[in-house]
Amino acid sequence: MSHLTWETFEAWVRQRHGTSDQMHLVRTTTLTGDMQLTGDEAVDFIDRCFAAFSIDPGDYSFDRYFLGEGFNLIEVIHMALSKKKRVKYERTPLTLGMLYQAALDGKWNCARLEALGAAPEQDTPPDGGQSG
Numbered sequence: 001m002s003h004l005t006w007e008t009f010e011a012w013v014r015q016r017h018g019t020s021d022q023m024h025l026v027r028t029t030t031l032t033g034d035m036q037l038t039g040d041e042a043v044d045f046i047d048r049c050f051a052a053f054s055i056d057p058g059d060y061s062f063d064r065y066f067l068g069e070g071f072n073l074i075e076v077i078h079m080a081l082s083k084k085k086r087v088k089y090e091r092t093p094l095t096l097g098m099l100y101q102a103a104l105d106g107k108w109n110c111a112r113l114e115a116l117g118a119a120p121e122q123d124t125p126p127d128g129g130q131s132g
Helices: 006-017 039-052 073-081 083-089 096-105 110-118
Strands: none
Touching (some): 006 039, 096 110
16 A cells, blocks of 8 residues: 555544544654553454455564463562563564554565554555665
């Protein structure tokens, strides 16, 4: 979907997520931190985004970016006491820029999309700008 503009994508995000015009959405906006999308809401949002913009899921995995729902007091205590346990719960931040680029590419590619973090304000061709 290479004709997609950031403005169109942002409007879709605002409509689907119910984000007010007051919230500043940029490509570095994270789904879990900034937009507070977790659990079933995150699954629904991602599924709708992939469908709306014809994104092939490729190597996308929910568990790479989001924690499952539920609260376990024992786990919380273990996390407070164990760095190893905390690392188990760390997730790669998923940004609007990653979703937007996947929509432009038509496919989710973890390595490519996570590497865009260094230059999130650019639309990068799927070949990484190597052609032409």
